[in-house]
Amino acid sequence: MTKLVIGCGYLGHRVAKQWLDWGNSVAVVTRSDERAEAFRREGFCPVVGDVTNREFCESLPAAETVLYAVGYDRRAGVPRRDVVVAGLLNVLNGLDSATERLIYVSSTGVMGSHEGAWVTESSACNPQREAGRCGLEAEGVVRGHQIGGRAVVLRLAGLYGPGRLPKLADVRARRRVAAPERAYLNLIHVDDATEVVLAAEKKASEGELYLVSDGNPTRHREFYSEMGRLLGVGPVEFCLPEAGTRGAAAALGNKRVSNRKMLEDLKVELAFPSYREGLAAVCAGIGV
Numbered sequence: 001m002t003k004l005v006i007g008c009g010y011l012g013h014r015v016a017k018q019w020l021d022w023g024n025s026v027a028v029v030t031r032s033d034e035r036a037e038a039f040r041r042e043g044f045c046p047v048v049g050d051v052t053n054r055e056f057c058e059s060l061p062a063a064e065t066v067l068y069a070v071g072y073d074r075r076a077g078v079p080r081r082d083v084v085v086a087g088l089l090n091v092l093n094g095l096d097s098a099t100e101r102l103i104y105v106s107s108t109g110v111m112g113s114h115e116g117a118w119v120t121e122s123s124a125c126n127p128q129r130e131a132g133r134c135g136l137e138a139e140g141v142v143r144g145h146q147i148g149g150r151a152v153v154l155r156l157a158g159l160y161g162p163g164r165l166p167k168l169a170d171v172r173a174r175r176r177v178a179a180p181e182r183a184y185l186n187l188i189h190v191d192d193a194t195e196v197v198l199a200a201e202k203k204a205s206e207g208e209l210y211l212v213s214d215g216n217p218t219r220h221r222e223f224y225s226e227m228g229r230l231l232g233v234g235p236v237e238f239c240l241p242e243a244g245t246r247g248a249a250a251a252l253g254n255k256r257v258s259n260r261k262m263l264e265d266l267k268v269e270l271a272f273p274s275y276r277e278g279l280a281a282v283c284a285g286i287g288v
Contacts, residue, residue: 004063005029006051006091007070008039010164011105011156014194015067016044027061051087052078057094064098065201069105072131084134085141092145102142102151103200108186108211110136110155114255116184121209121261128252143207152204154196157213157257160275161190162282171227171236172286178241179220180251186217189272189281199266210266215259216274220250223275230283 001024005016008028020026020043027045030036036046049056051070068091072080088104095102110133111119112126127133142151160166170177188196196212204210221238228236241250262268272278 001025001065002061002063003027004061004066006060006066006068007105008044009069009071010161011159011190011193011197012067012069014190015069015197017042018194018198020044027063029060051091052082054090054093057090060091060094060096062096062098065101065103066095066099067103067105067197080130081134081137084131085138088138089141089145092141092147095147099147100150101201101206102147103197104139104142104151104153105197106139106153106155107132107135108155108157108213108255108257109253110139111253111255113252116182116254116256118256118258119211120258121211129249132253139209149207151207152200153209154200154212155209156193157186157188157211159190159193160187160278160282164190165227165279165282167224168227168286171224171233172231174233176237176239177221177224178239178245179224180241180254181219181221181238183220183251183254184217184256185220185223185250185275186213186255186257187223187275187278188213189270189278192268192270192272195268195271196262196266199268203266205265208265210262211257211259212262213257213259214270214272214274214278215257215263217256218275223279226276226279227283230279231286 003019003024003026005012006029016026028039029047031050036048039046072083110125110127112128167177225236
């Protein structure tokens with residue numbers, strides 16, 4: 001079978017490798033010639049281009065399954081909406097009619113704050129941040145497109161895993177960590193998120209939406225305190241995030257994300273059912 005991964009990064013690369021290991025032909029889109037060569041050496045079929053380029057998207061390779069997991073790169077100097085919304089529409093318009101399943105990776109950030117309450121797929125969305133507003137608009141683009149009936153939308157909680165632990169440098173250096181006092185942190189280990197994507201291709205009903213998290217939210221400060229304990233750096237000291245920073249914005253997404261529908265429909269068994277197991281695995285061997 002043929003697969004196409006648009007956004008072959010932290011999550012997309014893992015999904016692509018699994019598809020390749022299963023004997024599929026996997027094309028991956030990248031903006032970098034250097035990364036294209038690295039992907040080619042791994043056995044992928046790299047395609048160099050940018051989703052903001054409409055002409056490029058009109059020549060995307062045909063694939064039965066498409067994973068769209070494009071993140072926003074501030075360093076590119078392109079407005080967020082041009083990438084998240086307009087870029088997505090370029091891709092959808094360019095997909096071949098042979099596409100049977102689109103898996104669109106969104107974020108629980110589109111839901112905004114629910115003042116610490118539990119949220120499900122039917123909960124209202126009221127994003128306070130630009131990222132959430134653009135993400136919610138992008139979900140609407142998927143639903144309103146002709147391919148929307150063949151799409152599955154995955155709203156991911158915060159991804160973490162090997163090579164990606166928030167505030168790791170601060171914790172290891174014993175610097176004060178800027179974190180809200182009460183807001184909840186919702187997470188999913190990247191290995192479990194990979195399994196959810198793979199399960200969504202086979203088991204999700206067309207047009208469905210899933211919240212993807214480990215279902216065990218924790219307070220930001222509890223997470224970093226446990227990281228400090230596992231790394232053996234002693235008690236972690238905290239301060240309030242400065243206004244206007246990403247840390248302050250985290251408090252605007254205060255909610256607890258349920259994963260019940262994901263577990264029941266997709267039959268995924270999480271390797272890391274809470275941040276404690278996931279942190280222990282990632283921190284093992286890191287040291288100070």
